[in-house]
Amino acid sequence: MAGNTSTPGSTVLSRGLALLFAFDDTHRRLTLSELARRAGLPLPTAHRLVGELVAGGALVRRPGGQYVIARRLWQVGLLAPAETGLRELAAPFMNDLHAATRATVHLAVREQSHVLYLERLSGRASVPVASAVGARLPLHATGVGKVLLAHAPDDVVTDTLGRLSRATAHTVTQPARIREQLERVRRDGYATTVEEMTLGACSVAVPITTGGRVVAALGMVVPSLERDRTRLVVALQVAAQGVRRSLDGLGPGP
Amino acid sequence: MAGNTSTPGSTVLSRGLALLFAFDDTHRRLTLSELARRAGLPLPTAHRLVGELVAGGALVRRPGGQYVIARRLWQVGLLAPAETGLRELAAPFMNDLHAATRATVHLAVREQSHVLYLERLSGRASVPVASAVGARLPLHATGVGKVLLAHAPDDVVTDTLGRLSRATAHTVTQPARIREQLERVRRDGYATTVEEMTLGACSVAVPITTGGRVVAALGMVVPSLERDRTRLVVALQVAAQGVRRSLDGLGPGP
DNA sequence: GGTGACCCTTTCACTGAGCGGAAGCAGCCT
Protein backbone atom coordinates (compact mmCIF):
# COMPACT_ATOMS: atom_id res chain seq x y z
CA MET A 1 0.00 0.00 0.00
CA ALA A 2 1.11 3.49 0.28
CA GLY A 3 1.93 5.86 3.02
CA ASN A 4 1.81 5.18 6.70
CA THR A 5 0.88 1.55 6.81
CA SER A 6 1.21 -0.38 10.01
CA THR A 7 2.29 -3.55 8.20
CA PRO A 8 4.73 -2.63 5.44
CA GLY A 9 5.21 -5.35 2.87
CA SER A 10 1.63 -6.45 2.65
CA THR A 11 -0.18 -5.61 -0.56
CA VAL A 12 -3.68 -4.35 -1.30
CA LEU A 13 -4.54 -7.52 -3.14
CA SER A 14 -3.46 -9.78 -0.31
CA ARG A 15 -5.65 -7.73 2.01
CA GLY A 16 -8.56 -8.03 -0.38
CA LEU A 17 -8.14 -11.80 -0.48
CA ALA A 18 -7.87 -11.89 3.31
CA LEU A 19 -11.28 -10.22 3.41
CA LEU A 20 -12.76 -12.79 1.01
CA PHE A 21 -11.20 -15.71 2.87
CA ALA A 22 -12.51 -14.34 6.15
CA PHE A 23 -15.74 -16.09 5.20
CA ASP A 24 -16.01 -19.76 6.03
CA ASP A 25 -18.43 -22.53 6.70
CA THR A 26 -19.51 -21.13 10.04
CA HIS A 27 -19.20 -17.46 9.04
CA ARG A 28 -21.28 -16.92 5.94
CA ARG A 29 -22.42 -13.46 6.95
CA LEU A 30 -20.05 -10.98 8.48
CA THR A 31 -20.40 -7.38 9.58
CA LEU A 32 -17.78 -4.85 8.64
CA SER A 33 -16.09 -5.02 12.00
CA GLU A 34 -16.05 -8.81 12.02
CA LEU A 35 -14.51 -8.73 8.57
CA ALA A 36 -11.87 -6.26 9.71
CA ARG A 37 -11.11 -8.33 12.79
CA ARG A 38 -10.92 -11.65 10.94
CA ALA A 39 -8.80 -10.21 8.15
CA GLY A 40 -6.54 -8.40 10.59
CA LEU A 41 -7.16 -4.94 9.14
CA PRO A 42 -7.91 -1.56 10.70
CA LEU A 43 -11.58 -0.76 10.43
CA PRO A 44 -11.38 2.22 8.05
CA THR A 45 -9.14 0.24 5.73
CA ALA A 46 -11.54 -2.68 5.73
CA HIS A 47 -14.39 -0.28 5.10
CA ARG A 48 -12.78 1.07 1.97
CA LEU A 49 -11.65 -2.29 0.61
CA VAL A 50 -14.97 -3.97 1.32
CA GLY A 51 -16.64 -1.10 -0.49
CA GLU A 52 -14.50 -1.86 -3.51
CA LEU A 53 -15.25 -5.55 -3.30
CA VAL A 54 -18.96 -4.76 -3.29
CA ALA A 55 -18.56 -2.38 -6.22
CA GLY A 56 -16.63 -5.08 -8.04
CA GLY A 57 -19.32 -7.69 -7.49
CA ALA A 58 -17.38 -9.98 -5.16
CA LEU A 59 -19.42 -9.25 -2.06
CA VAL A 60 -22.97 -8.13 -1.44
CA ARG A 61 -24.19 -5.97 1.37
CA ARG A 62 -27.40 -7.15 2.97
CA PRO A 63 -29.97 -4.64 4.24
CA GLY A 64 -28.99 -5.42 7.82
CA GLY A 65 -25.44 -4.33 7.14
CA GLN A 66 -24.03 -7.81 6.84
CA TYR A 67 -21.80 -8.82 3.99
CA VAL A 68 -22.04 -12.09 2.09
CA ILE A 69 -20.22 -13.66 -0.84
CA ALA A 70 -21.78 -12.52 -4.11
CA ARG A 71 -23.28 -14.71 -6.76
CA ARG A 72 -20.60 -13.73 -9.22
CA LEU A 73 -17.88 -15.17 -7.03
CA TRP A 74 -19.90 -18.35 -6.78
CA GLN A 75 -19.85 -18.50 -10.57
CA VAL A 76 -16.10 -18.11 -10.97
CA GLY A 77 -15.53 -20.52 -8.11
CA LEU A 78 -17.39 -23.19 -10.04
CA LEU A 79 -14.76 -22.88 -12.76
CA ALA A 80 -12.12 -24.40 -10.48
CA PRO A 81 -10.97 -27.41 -12.41
CA ALA A 82 -9.60 -30.30 -10.37
CA GLU A 83 -12.83 -31.14 -8.66
CA THR A 84 -15.16 -30.48 -11.56
CA GLY A 85 -14.06 -33.45 -13.63
CA LEU A 86 -14.24 -35.92 -10.78
CA ARG A 87 -17.57 -34.56 -9.56
CA GLU A 88 -19.23 -34.77 -12.95
CA LEU A 89 -17.99 -38.29 -13.52
CA ALA A 90 -19.08 -39.42 -10.09
CA ALA A 91 -22.47 -37.70 -10.13
CA PRO A 92 -24.49 -40.39 -11.93
CA PHE A 93 -23.08 -43.14 -9.72
CA MET A 94 -23.81 -41.12 -6.62
CA ASN A 95 -27.35 -40.65 -7.86
CA ASP A 96 -27.75 -44.39 -8.28
CA LEU A 97 -26.50 -45.00 -4.75
CA HIS A 98 -28.81 -42.37 -3.40
CA ALA A 99 -31.81 -43.69 -5.31
CA ALA A 100 -31.14 -47.23 -4.11
CA THR A 101 -30.58 -46.45 -0.44
CA ARG A 102 -32.05 -43.00 0.27
CA ALA A 103 -29.06 -42.35 2.51
CA THR A 104 -26.71 -39.37 2.42
CA VAL A 105 -23.97 -39.96 -0.16
CA HIS A 106 -20.58 -38.21 -0.05
CA LEU A 107 -17.70 -37.67 -2.43
CA ALA A 108 -14.54 -36.41 -0.77
CA VAL A 109 -10.84 -35.89 -1.35
CA ARG A 110 -7.97 -35.32 1.03
CA GLU A 111 -6.65 -31.80 1.40
CA GLN A 112 -3.57 -31.88 3.61
CA SER A 113 -4.76 -33.37 6.90
CA HIS A 114 -8.47 -32.87 6.29
CA VAL A 115 -11.30 -34.36 4.31
CA LEU A 116 -12.69 -31.94 1.76
CA TYR A 117 -16.25 -32.70 0.73
CA LEU A 118 -16.71 -32.29 -3.02
CA GLU A 119 -20.29 -33.40 -3.34
CA ARG A 120 -23.15 -34.44 -1.18
CA LEU A 121 -26.58 -35.87 -1.83
CA SER A 122 -28.68 -35.42 1.26
CA GLY A 123 -30.74 -38.27 2.49
CA ARG A 124 -34.38 -37.63 3.22
CA ALA A 125 -34.07 -39.55 6.46
CA SER A 126 -33.34 -37.54 9.55
CA VAL A 127 -29.74 -38.58 10.08
CA PRO A 128 -27.67 -35.66 11.33
CA VAL A 129 -24.76 -34.92 9.02
CA ALA A 130 -21.94 -32.50 9.77
CA SER A 131 -20.50 -32.20 6.27
CA ALA A 132 -21.37 -29.61 3.65
CA VAL A 133 -19.98 -29.29 0.16
CA GLY A 134 -16.72 -27.34 0.37
CA ALA A 135 -16.38 -27.99 4.09
CA ARG A 136 -13.37 -29.63 5.73
CA LEU A 137 -13.50 -32.15 8.55
CA PRO A 138 -10.82 -34.15 10.40
CA LEU A 139 -9.62 -37.32 8.70
CA HIS A 140 -9.85 -39.67 11.66
CA ALA A 141 -13.52 -39.26 12.56
CA THR A 142 -15.27 -39.77 9.23
CA GLY A 143 -15.70 -42.77 6.96
CA VAL A 144 -14.31 -41.08 3.87
CA GLY A 145 -11.56 -39.60 6.02
CA LYS A 146 -10.37 -42.98 7.25
CA VAL A 147 -10.27 -44.29 3.68
CA LEU A 148 -8.20 -41.34 2.54
CA LEU A 149 -5.94 -41.53 5.59
CA ALA A 150 -5.36 -45.25 5.05
CA HIS A 151 -3.88 -44.41 1.67
CA ALA A 152 -2.12 -41.18 2.58
CA PRO A 153 1.65 -40.64 2.75
CA ASP A 154 3.34 -41.41 6.07
CA ASP A 155 3.93 -37.82 7.06
CA VAL A 156 0.23 -37.05 6.79
CA VAL A 157 -0.60 -40.08 8.91
CA THR A 158 1.87 -39.22 11.68
CA ASP A 159 0.77 -35.60 11.56
CA THR A 160 -2.88 -36.58 11.88
CA LEU A 161 -2.28 -39.13 14.64
CA GLY A 162 -0.35 -36.47 16.52
CA ARG A 163 -3.49 -34.46 17.18
CA LEU A 164 -6.66 -36.51 17.25
CA SER A 165 -9.47 -34.14 18.13
CA ARG A 166 -12.60 -35.36 19.83
CA ALA A 167 -16.00 -34.69 18.26
CA THR A 168 -18.23 -37.06 20.24
CA ALA A 169 -17.86 -39.56 23.06
CA HIS A 170 -17.31 -42.25 20.43
CA THR A 171 -14.48 -40.53 18.57
CA VAL A 172 -11.38 -42.70 18.53
CA THR A 173 -8.48 -40.64 19.84
CA GLN A 174 -5.85 -43.29 20.57
CA PRO A 175 -3.26 -43.34 17.74
CA ALA A 176 -2.72 -47.09 18.10
CA ARG A 177 -6.37 -47.89 17.60
CA ILE A 178 -6.57 -45.67 14.52
CA ARG A 179 -3.48 -47.36 13.05
CA GLU A 180 -5.15 -50.68 13.63
CA GLN A 181 -8.31 -49.46 11.88
CA LEU A 182 -6.34 -48.10 8.93
CA GLU A 183 -4.70 -51.51 8.52
CA ARG A 184 -8.12 -53.08 8.42
CA VAL A 185 -9.34 -50.47 5.90
CA ARG A 186 -6.47 -51.37 3.57
CA ARG A 187 -7.16 -55.09 4.00
CA ASP A 188 -10.95 -55.04 3.70
CA GLY A 189 -11.27 -52.21 1.20
CA TYR A 190 -13.73 -50.15 3.21
CA ALA A 191 -13.94 -48.03 6.36
CA THR A 192 -16.69 -47.48 8.90
CA THR A 193 -17.46 -45.06 11.69
CA VAL A 194 -19.98 -45.36 14.48
CA GLU A 195 -21.13 -42.01 15.86
CA GLU A 196 -17.52 -40.78 15.82
CA MET A 197 -18.30 -37.44 14.19
CA THR A 198 -21.98 -36.94 14.98
CA LEU A 199 -24.18 -38.77 17.46
CA GLY A 200 -26.78 -40.84 15.68
CA ALA A 201 -24.80 -41.12 12.45
CA CYS A 202 -22.74 -44.06 11.21
CA SER A 203 -20.88 -44.21 7.93
CA VAL A 204 -19.32 -46.54 5.42
CA ALA A 205 -16.81 -45.51 2.75
CA VAL A 206 -14.68 -46.97 -0.02
CA PRO A 207 -11.76 -45.62 -2.04
CA ILE A 208 -11.89 -44.44 -5.64
CA THR A 209 -8.69 -45.35 -7.41
CA THR A 210 -7.15 -44.54 -10.73
CA GLY A 211 -3.75 -45.54 -11.97
CA GLY A 212 -3.17 -47.45 -8.73
CA ARG A 213 -3.59 -44.32 -6.62
CA VAL A 214 -6.45 -43.47 -4.28
CA VAL A 215 -7.74 -40.12 -5.51
CA ALA A 216 -11.02 -39.81 -3.65
CA ALA A 217 -13.46 -41.59 -1.41
CA LEU A 218 -17.13 -42.41 -1.73
CA GLY A 219 -19.16 -42.74 1.43
CA MET A 220 -22.61 -43.01 2.88
CA VAL A 221 -24.14 -41.95 6.17
CA VAL A 222 -26.81 -44.12 7.78
CA PRO A 223 -28.51 -44.30 11.17
CA SER A 224 -27.07 -47.73 11.91
CA LEU A 225 -24.73 -50.31 10.41
CA GLU A 226 -26.18 -53.36 12.15
CA ARG A 227 -28.62 -54.43 9.53
CA ASP A 228 -27.04 -54.06 6.14
CA ARG A 229 -23.38 -53.28 6.33
CA THR A 230 -22.53 -55.80 3.61
CA ARG A 231 -25.20 -54.55 1.25
CA LEU A 232 -23.94 -50.98 1.59
CA VAL A 233 -20.31 -51.94 1.09
CA VAL A 234 -21.16 -53.86 -2.07
CA ALA A 235 -23.23 -50.98 -3.45
CA LEU A 236 -20.41 -48.53 -2.72
CA GLN A 237 -17.81 -50.76 -4.30
CA VAL A 238 -19.85 -51.17 -7.46
CA ALA A 239 -20.28 -47.39 -7.69
CA ALA A 240 -16.57 -46.78 -7.01
CA GLN A 241 -15.67 -49.24 -9.76
CA GLY A 242 -17.93 -47.35 -12.12
CA VAL A 243 -16.27 -44.04 -11.30
CA ARG A 244 -12.84 -45.62 -11.73
CA ARG A 245 -13.79 -46.90 -15.16
CA SER A 246 -14.97 -43.42 -16.20
CA LEU A 247 -11.77 -41.85 -14.85
CA ASP A 248 -9.53 -44.33 -16.63
CA GLY A 249 -11.49 -43.85 -19.84
CA LEU A 250 -10.58 -40.17 -19.90
CA GLY A 251 -6.87 -40.58 -19.19
CA PRO A 252 -5.09 -38.88 -16.30
CA GLY A 253 -7.40 -36.15 -15.02
CA PRO A 254 -6.54 -32.49 -14.50
CA MET B 1 -2.73 2.75 -7.89
CA ALA B 2 0.39 4.65 -7.56
CA GLY B 3 2.65 6.38 -9.94
CA ASN B 4 2.29 6.64 -13.65
CA THR B 5 -0.82 4.61 -14.29
CA SER B 6 -2.44 4.68 -17.70
CA THR B 7 -5.95 4.61 -16.25
CA PRO B 8 -6.07 6.86 -13.21
CA GLY B 9 -9.03 6.23 -10.98
CA SER B 10 -8.97 2.47 -11.18
CA THR B 11 -7.89 0.66 -8.05
CA VAL B 12 -5.67 -2.34 -7.44
CA LEU B 13 -8.55 -4.34 -6.07
CA SER B 14 -10.78 -3.67 -9.05
CA ARG B 15 -7.96 -4.84 -11.29
CA GLY B 16 -7.52 -7.96 -9.23
CA LEU B 17 -11.22 -8.72 -9.52
CA ALA B 18 -11.08 -8.04 -13.25
CA LEU B 19 -8.43 -10.76 -13.45
CA LEU B 20 -10.58 -13.21 -11.51
CA PHE B 21 -13.66 -12.41 -13.54
CA ALA B 22 -11.69 -12.84 -16.75
CA PHE B 23 -12.43 -16.53 -16.30
CA ASP B 24 -15.73 -17.80 -17.58
CA ASP B 25 -17.56 -20.84 -18.77
CA THR B 26 -15.61 -21.04 -22.01
CA HIS B 27 -12.32 -19.75 -20.56
CA ARG B 28 -11.43 -21.93 -17.61
CA ARG B 29 -7.72 -21.84 -18.30
CA LEU B 30 -5.96 -18.67 -19.32
CA THR B 31 -2.37 -17.77 -20.03
CA LEU B 32 -0.87 -14.64 -18.59
CA SER B 33 -1.30 -12.68 -21.80
CA GLU B 34 -4.90 -13.81 -22.23
CA LEU B 35 -5.59 -12.73 -18.66
CA ALA B 36 -3.98 -9.35 -19.28
CA ARG B 37 -5.94 -8.86 -22.50
CA ARG B 38 -9.28 -9.94 -21.02
CA ALA B 39 -8.81 -7.83 -17.90
CA GLY B 40 -7.61 -4.85 -19.91
CA LEU B 41 -4.27 -4.56 -18.13
CA PRO B 42 -0.72 -4.03 -19.34
CA LEU B 43 1.20 -7.27 -19.31
CA PRO B 44 3.75 -6.44 -16.60
CA THR B 45 0.97 -5.25 -14.33
CA ALA B 46 -1.03 -8.41 -14.91
CA HIS B 47 2.11 -10.43 -14.26
CA ARG B 48 2.60 -8.89 -10.87
CA LEU B 49 -1.04 -9.03 -9.79
CA VAL B 50 -1.52 -12.59 -10.98
CA GLY B 51 1.57 -13.52 -9.01
CA GLU B 52 -0.09 -12.09 -5.92
CA LEU B 53 -3.33 -13.89 -6.61
CA VAL B 54 -1.41 -17.16 -6.85
CA ALA B 55 0.46 -16.41 -3.64
CA GLY B 56 -2.85 -15.61 -1.98
CA GLY B 57 -4.44 -18.88 -3.06
CA ALA B 58 -7.00 -17.47 -5.46
CA LEU B 59 -5.41 -18.81 -8.63
CA VAL B 60 -3.19 -21.77 -9.43
CA ARG B 61 -0.54 -21.93 -12.07
CA ARG B 62 -0.51 -25.14 -14.07
CA PRO B 63 2.77 -26.63 -15.26
CA GLY B 64 1.99 -25.52 -18.82
CA GLY B 65 1.89 -21.90 -17.69
CA GLN B 66 -1.87 -21.67 -17.67
CA TYR B 67 -3.76 -20.22 -14.77
CA VAL B 68 -6.93 -21.67 -13.30
CA ILE B 69 -9.23 -20.78 -10.41
CA ALA B 70 -7.94 -22.31 -7.18
CA ARG B 71 -9.80 -24.72 -4.97
CA ARG B 72 -9.90 -22.18 -2.18
CA LEU B 73 -11.92 -19.77 -4.27
CA TRP B 74 -14.30 -22.60 -5.08
CA GLN B 75 -14.78 -23.05 -1.36
CA VAL B 76 -15.60 -19.43 -0.59
CA GLY B 77 -17.82 -19.27 -3.66
CA LEU B 78 -19.93 -22.05 -2.21
CA LEU B 79 -20.70 -19.79 0.74
CA ALA B 80 -22.74 -17.45 -1.47
CA PRO B 81 -26.13 -17.47 0.17
CA ALA B 82 -29.04 -16.68 -2.10
CA GLU B 83 -28.72 -19.79 -4.17
CA THR B 84 -27.70 -22.17 -1.41
CA GLY B 85 -31.02 -22.12 0.38
CA LEU B 86 -33.05 -22.66 -2.74
CA ARG B 87 -30.73 -25.34 -4.05
CA GLU B 88 -30.76 -27.34 -0.85
CA LEU B 89 -34.52 -27.17 -0.59
CA ALA B 90 -34.98 -28.14 -4.22
CA ALA B 91 -32.37 -30.93 -4.24
CA PRO B 92 -34.53 -33.79 -2.92
CA PHE B 93 -37.35 -32.95 -5.34
CA MET B 94 -34.93 -32.77 -8.22
CA ASN B 95 -33.59 -36.15 -7.20
CA ASP B 96 -37.09 -37.60 -7.25
CA LEU B 97 -37.71 -36.19 -10.71
CA HIS B 98 -34.43 -37.54 -11.92
CA ALA B 99 -35.01 -40.97 -10.44
CA ALA B 100 -38.48 -41.17 -11.97
CA THR B 101 -37.55 -40.04 -15.46
CA ARG B 102 -33.78 -40.42 -15.88
CA ALA B 103 -33.80 -37.15 -17.80
CA THR B 104 -31.63 -34.09 -17.18
CA VAL B 105 -33.20 -31.90 -14.49
CA HIS B 106 -32.49 -28.18 -14.13
CA LEU B 107 -33.00 -25.53 -11.48
CA ALA B 108 -32.55 -21.97 -12.74
CA VAL B 109 -33.16 -18.35 -11.79
CA ARG B 110 -33.22 -15.18 -13.86
CA GLU B 111 -30.19 -12.93 -13.72
CA GLN B 112 -30.95 -9.78 -15.67
CA SER B 113 -31.73 -10.97 -19.20
CA HIS B 114 -30.25 -14.43 -18.83
CA VAL B 115 -31.04 -17.78 -17.25
CA LEU B 116 -28.58 -18.71 -14.55
CA TYR B 117 -28.39 -22.43 -13.91
CA LEU B 118 -28.20 -23.15 -10.19
CA GLU B 119 -28.26 -26.92 -10.28
CA ARG B 120 -28.25 -29.72 -12.78
CA LEU B 121 -28.71 -33.44 -12.55
CA SER B 122 -27.38 -35.01 -15.73
CA GLY B 123 -29.43 -37.63 -17.43
CA ARG B 124 -27.72 -40.84 -18.34
CA ALA B 125 -29.36 -40.73 -21.76
CA SER B 126 -27.37 -39.16 -24.55
CA VAL B 127 -29.31 -35.92 -24.88
CA PRO B 128 -27.01 -33.01 -25.63
CA VAL B 129 -27.32 -30.27 -23.02
CA ALA B 130 -25.76 -26.83 -23.27
CA SER B 131 -26.19 -25.75 -19.68
CA ALA B 132 -23.71 -26.15 -16.83
CA VAL B 133 -24.11 -25.10 -13.22
CA GLY B 134 -23.18 -21.44 -12.97
CA ALA B 135 -23.55 -20.89 -16.71
CA ARG B 136 -25.81 -18.28 -18.28
CA LEU B 137 -27.94 -18.81 -21.37
CA PRO B 138 -30.43 -16.58 -23.21
CA LEU B 139 -33.95 -16.49 -21.83
CA HIS B 140 -35.86 -17.04 -25.06
CA ALA B 141 -34.34 -20.34 -26.18
CA THR B 142 -34.64 -22.52 -23.10
CA GLY B 143 -37.58 -23.98 -21.21
CA VAL B 144 -36.64 -22.54 -17.84
CA GLY B 145 -35.81 -19.26 -19.59
CA LYS B 146 -39.27 -18.93 -21.10
CA VAL B 147 -40.86 -19.58 -17.72
CA LEU B 148 -38.74 -16.91 -16.09
CA LEU B 149 -39.28 -14.47 -18.95
CA ALA B 150 -43.04 -15.00 -18.80
CA HIS B 151 -42.99 -13.73 -15.23
CA ALA B 152 -40.32 -11.04 -15.64
CA PRO B 153 -40.89 -7.27 -15.47
CA ASP B 154 -41.79 -5.53 -18.72
CA ASP B 155 -38.43 -3.86 -19.21
CA VAL B 156 -36.67 -7.22 -19.15
CA VAL B 157 -39.13 -8.61 -21.68
CA THR B 158 -38.75 -5.72 -24.11
CA ASP B 159 -35.00 -5.79 -23.65
CA THR B 160 -34.85 -9.51 -24.36
CA LEU B 161 -37.20 -9.34 -27.34
CA GLY B 162 -35.04 -6.57 -28.73
CA ARG B 163 -32.17 -8.95 -29.41
CA LEU B 164 -33.21 -12.52 -29.95
CA SER B 165 -30.06 -14.44 -30.74
CA ARG B 166 -30.18 -17.58 -32.84
CA ALA B 167 -28.73 -20.83 -31.46
CA THR B 168 -30.17 -23.40 -33.87
CA ALA B 169 -32.40 -23.44 -36.94
CA HIS B 170 -35.36 -23.93 -34.59
CA THR B 171 -34.71 -20.96 -32.33
CA VAL B 172 -37.66 -18.58 -32.31
CA THR B 173 -36.40 -15.12 -33.14
CA GLN B 174 -39.61 -13.24 -33.98
CA PRO B 175 -40.66 -11.09 -30.98
CA ALA B 176 -44.34 -11.54 -31.74
CA ARG B 177 -44.13 -15.33 -31.61
CA ILE B 178 -42.24 -15.23 -28.33
CA ARG B 179 -44.86 -12.90 -26.83
CA GLU B 180 -47.51 -15.35 -27.93
CA GLN B 181 -45.61 -18.21 -26.29
CA LEU B 182 -45.14 -16.27 -23.06
CA GLU B 183 -48.88 -15.68 -22.93
CA ARG B 184 -49.43 -19.41 -23.27
CA VAL B 185 -46.82 -20.12 -20.56
CA ARG B 186 -48.71 -17.88 -18.13
CA ARG B 187 -52.02 -19.48 -19.07
CA ASP B 188 -50.92 -23.15 -19.04
CA GLY B 189 -48.36 -22.93 -16.27
CA TYR B 190 -45.52 -24.53 -18.20
CA ALA B 191 -43.15 -23.81 -21.09
CA THR B 192 -41.61 -26.02 -23.76
CA THR B 193 -38.82 -25.79 -26.30
CA VAL B 194 -38.14 -27.98 -29.29
CA GLU B 195 -34.49 -28.02 -30.35
CA GLU B 196 -34.35 -24.25 -29.88
CA MET B 197 -31.08 -24.24 -27.91
CA THR B 198 -29.49 -27.53 -28.95
CA LEU B 199 -30.40 -29.87 -31.79
CA GLY B 200 -31.81 -33.12 -30.48
CA ALA B 201 -32.93 -31.64 -27.17
CA CYS B 202 -36.43 -30.61 -26.12
CA SER B 203 -37.40 -29.22 -22.76
CA VAL B 204 -40.30 -28.63 -20.39
CA ALA B 205 -40.26 -26.25 -17.45
CA VAL B 206 -42.52 -24.91 -14.72
CA PRO B 207 -42.24 -21.96 -12.33
CA ILE B 208 -41.41 -22.16 -8.64
CA THR B 209 -43.35 -19.54 -6.74
CA THR B 210 -43.30 -18.20 -3.24
CA GLY B 211 -45.33 -15.35 -1.86
CA GLY B 212 -47.01 -14.96 -5.24
CA ARG B 213 -43.72 -14.28 -7.00
CA VAL B 214 -41.89 -16.55 -9.45
CA VAL B 215 -38.43 -16.98 -7.94
CA ALA B 216 -37.04 -19.84 -10.00
CA ALA B 217 -37.85 -22.43 -12.63
CA LEU B 218 -37.63 -26.20 -12.67
CA GLY B 219 -37.06 -27.89 -16.00
CA MET B 220 -36.23 -31.12 -17.74
CA VAL B 221 -34.47 -31.92 -20.99
CA VAL B 222 -35.66 -34.89 -23.04
CA PRO B 223 -35.05 -36.20 -26.55
CA SER B 224 -38.65 -35.69 -27.58
CA LEU B 225 -41.90 -34.30 -26.21
CA GLU B 226 -44.25 -36.32 -28.40
CA ARG B 227 -44.85 -39.23 -26.12
CA ASP B 228 -45.25 -37.99 -22.59
CA ARG B 229 -45.50 -34.25 -22.39
CA THR B 230 -48.39 -34.40 -19.95
CA ARG B 231 -46.69 -36.88 -17.67
CA LEU B 232 -43.58 -34.69 -17.48
CA VAL B 233 -45.56 -31.51 -16.82
CA VAL B 234 -47.44 -33.19 -14.00
CA ALA B 235 -44.24 -34.54 -12.46
CA LEU B 236 -42.63 -31.10 -12.66
CA GLN B 237 -45.63 -29.38 -11.15
CA VAL B 238 -45.73 -31.80 -8.25
CA ALA B 239 -42.04 -31.19 -7.61
CA ALA B 240 -42.42 -27.41 -7.92
CA GLN B 241 -45.28 -27.52 -5.42
CA GLY B 242 -43.05 -29.42 -3.04
CA VAL B 243 -40.30 -26.84 -3.33
CA ARG B 244 -42.81 -24.03 -2.84
CA ARG B 245 -44.09 -25.66 0.33
CA SER B 246 -40.53 -25.96 1.68
CA LEU B 247 -39.82 -22.33 0.78
CA ASP B 248 -42.98 -21.05 2.43
CA GLY B 249 -42.26 -23.16 5.48
CA LEU B 250 -39.04 -21.30 6.07
CA GLY B 251 -40.45 -17.82 5.64
CA PRO B 252 -39.05 -15.27 3.17
CA GLY B 253 -35.76 -16.59 1.83
CA PRO B 254 -32.29 -15.21 2.50
C1' DG C 1 -32.69 11.04 29.40
C1' DG C 2 -28.30 9.66 30.48
C1' DT C 3 -24.66 6.64 29.82
C1' DG C 4 -22.17 3.20 27.75
C1' DA C 5 -21.47 -0.18 24.17
C1' DC C 6 -21.64 -1.08 19.86
C1' DC C 7 -21.59 -0.44 15.20
C1' DC C 8 -20.52 2.35 10.76
C1' DT C 9 -18.73 6.38 8.01
C1' DT C 10 -15.83 10.33 6.68
C1' DT C 11 -11.79 13.16 6.76
C1' DC C 12 -7.04 14.18 5.61
C1' DA C 13 -1.91 14.73 5.34
C1' DC C 14 1.85 11.62 4.55
C1' DT C 15 4.45 8.33 1.75
C1' DG C 16 5.99 3.85 -0.21
C1' DA C 17 3.31 0.53 -2.99
C1' DG C 18 2.04 0.30 -7.36
C1' DC C 19 2.81 1.39 -12.08
C1' DG C 20 4.20 0.11 -16.88
C1' DG C 21 7.55 1.46 -20.77
C1' DA C 22 11.56 -0.49 -22.05
C1' DA C 23 14.60 -4.10 -22.38
C1' DG C 24 15.89 -8.84 -21.96
C1' DC C 25 14.93 -13.87 -22.48
C1' DA C 26 13.21 -18.22 -24.23
C1' DG C 27 10.89 -21.03 -27.41
C1' DC C 28 9.15 -21.90 -31.96
C1' DC C 29 8.25 -21.16 -36.30
C1' DT C 30 9.82 -20.17 -41.43
Next chain:
DNA sequence: AGGCTGCTTCCGCTCAGTGAAAGGGTCACC
Protein backbone atom coordinates in the same frame (compact mmCIF):
# COMPACT_ATOMS: atom_id res chain seq x y z
C1' DA D 1 19.29 -15.74 -39.07
C1' DG D 2 15.34 -13.19 -38.62
C1' DG D 3 10.65 -12.70 -37.08
C1' DC D 4 7.08 -13.86 -33.97
C1' DT D 5 4.75 -14.66 -29.71
C1' DG D 6 4.72 -15.01 -24.77
C1' DC D 7 6.94 -14.53 -20.26
C1' DT D 8 9.94 -12.10 -16.89
C1' DT D 9 12.73 -8.39 -14.79
C1' DC D 10 14.19 -3.56 -14.05
C1' DC D 11 13.57 0.83 -12.12
C1' DG D 12 12.41 5.81 -11.38
C1' DC D 13 8.20 8.45 -11.01
C1' DT D 14 4.06 9.59 -8.36
C1' DC D 15 -0.65 9.17 -6.77
C1' DA D 16 -3.42 5.44 -4.65
C1' DG D 17 -3.52 3.74 -0.37
C1' DT D 18 -3.22 4.33 4.52
C1' DG D 19 -5.25 4.60 9.33
C1' DA D 20 -5.52 7.71 13.58
C1' DA D 21 -8.87 10.62 14.87
C1' DA D 22 -13.25 12.46 14.93
C1' DG D 23 -18.21 12.26 13.83
C1' DG D 24 -22.81 9.97 13.77
C1' DG D 25 -26.27 6.57 14.43
C1' DT D 26 -28.75 2.84 17.02
C1' DC D 27 -29.60 0.05 20.33
C1' DA D 28 -30.23 -1.48 25.52
C1' DC D 29 -29.95 -1.03 30.18
C1' DC D 30 -30.11 1.66 34.40
